[in-house]
Amino acid sequence: MLRGLNHITIAVSDLERSLIFYTHLLEMKAHIRWDNGAYLSLGDVWFCLSCDEVHPSQDYCHIALDVSEGNFDSVAEKLRGADVVEWKQNSSEGLSLYILDPDGHKLEIHSGSLQSRLETLKSKPNTV
Numbered sequence: 001m002l003r004g005l006n007h008i009t010i011a012v013s014d015l016e017r018s019l020i021f022y023t024h025l026l027e028m029k030a031h032i033r034w035d036n037g038a039y040l041s042l043g044d045v046w047f048c049l050s051c052d053e054v055h056p057s058q059d060y061c062h063i064a065l066d067v068s069e070g071n072f073d074s075v076a077e078k079l080r081g082a083d084v085v086e087w088k089q090n091s092s093e094g095l096s097l098y099i100l101d102p103d104g105h106k107l108e109i110h111s112g113s114l115q116s117r118l119e120t121l122k123s124k125p126n127t128v
Contacts, residue, residue: 007046008063010105011054017102018049025082026065026107054103062098062106069095069111076109093120 012018019038022028028040028047036051042065067075072095079099080086087106088098094112101107 005045007048009048009050010063010101011052011103012049013051013054013103015049015051021102022047022049025079025084054105056100056104057106060106062108064096064108064110067095067109067111072097072109072111079109093117 015033015036015038019030019033022040023030026042028042031039031041033039038049040047040049076095076097079097085100086098087100090096090098093116094110096111097109099107099109
């Protein structure tokens, strides 16, 4: 039986640039680096950067990273101050900032939970 999310691996074109983005801007914890990759973590999720040919998704696929509501504004300000590219404006429940990483992978900085999303859907169907 599956227990949960184990890890996320993304292809990166420039490991150093991606390490700076994920560790300095997104404050992921760096564990180890090798010639073609690095292991990071955020909370309980293991995150791998792997040097490879990059083909970011052109659809809505993205990785959502959790932030508390109380920290959302400061995180958003920090990212906007670093001139990250925003790929979408938030129109769903909770606070969200949709950004691109240096290779164009879609990320969402989100304050909310599954429970808050479900409650919104129960009270306002078709709004998410």
